[in-house]
Structure formats: C-alpha cells, structure tokens
Amino acid sequence: MGLIKLAVAGAAGYALYKYATRDQEEPQAATAGNGAACPPVRDAGPENMKSAPKRWSKTDEAIDESFPASDPPGTY
Template structure:
C-alpha cells in the first residue's frame, strides 16, 4: 500500500513539474511575452504599453508615453 502511495505521489509531482515548465515565462517581468530578450546586462524594454509585461489599468495618456520614453533619464518630460 505504501508503494502505491509513493508511486502516486511521484506521478503527481512529475505532472506538476511538467505543468510548471510549460507555463513558465522565459522573459523578464517588465517585458511583454513576445518581446525579444537577449543576454545584455542592461535590460531595457521599448517604450509604450505594447512592450509592457502587464497592460495598463487605465487609459494610456501622452504624459504616460513621454514619461515611459524618457526612462531612465534624470530629467522629467515637459508634458507634466
């Protein structure tokens, strides 16, 4: 009986592992899933909501776009 439980637990673990491997996102958290990711140390995504990992919860404005395009610059855009 213990051997059957051990085998069932092993099968359950294997199925869970395969499910997690299949659903794993190989990209970075800030990048969209279809955004190319290279091995460069400076990971910078393109500007705009289509390049974001999570879509914006509200309407994307011109100020949002200007701020996104200016990052990581030290000076804020003039649309504020």
Template sequence: MLKLIALGALGYVGYRYYQNNFAHHGRAAFADGQGADGATHQVRNSGPEAMRDKPVRSWDKTDEAADESFPASDPPATY
C-alpha cells in the first residue's frame, strides 16, 4: 500500500513539474494577449509576432499575404 501511495505522490509531483515548466498555457497558436476571453470566435492578428511559437525562418511577402488572408477561401492578389 505504501508503494502505491509513493508512486501516486511521485506521479503528482512529476505532473506539476511538467505543467509549470513545459506545458503551453493559453490558447494554441495565440501569442500572449491575443484572442478575447469569452468570445465565440477566436481570431488572432496576422503576422509572426501574433503567433505563440516563433517561426523557424523569417517570413517573406508570400507568407505575410497568406497569413493575412486566412481563413478566406480566395488567395491574395500578391501571388
């Protein structure tokens, strides 16, 4: 019984450590301060500065235009 209690305590401590150090808080794909609490439709601003995870490479005009047009069905005229 003691082994089970110790294992549960160790699991809880590990879970809290993960939550505090590695888990992303907030909304997926939103930078801090993006999106309105309680809104039925969550929309983030365009551009890499509005993203939670920074892009691996720098953006060009095509990347900016595609992000600005999302979720529209028509592509931007800059292609």
C-alpha cells in the first residue's frame, strides 16, 4: 500500500511540475562550451564543399562522412 501511495505522490508531483513549466520556451539550438552558437554543419561529399578537391578517393569520402566522429572509418 505504501508503494502505491508513493507512486501516486510521484505522479502528482510530476504533473504539477509539467503544469508549472508549460509556458517556458523550448531549449535553443546547441551551443559551444563558451555559450556561442555552433555553426551549421555541411553535408558530406565534395559537392557540398566550398572548393572541391581535384582528386577524391573512397578513403577521402569515408573520412569526410565520419567527421567529427572520434573513430576512423573501417573501410581502410
């Protein structure tokens, strides 16, 4: 019986919290550690670069698609 009362009290507290914070704005876009907004991220591939390279290998493509991941691609 005590567990049911605790669950009801928790649900009521959560409902009151959601009711009290319903008018607050949604979180903004991601920011850097210093509070500055992060720049937009481009899509992978040479066609989305400002100046496309003269040569483009499969390894270059795999590396470009994996950025900014910490692990290298497994294709080489």
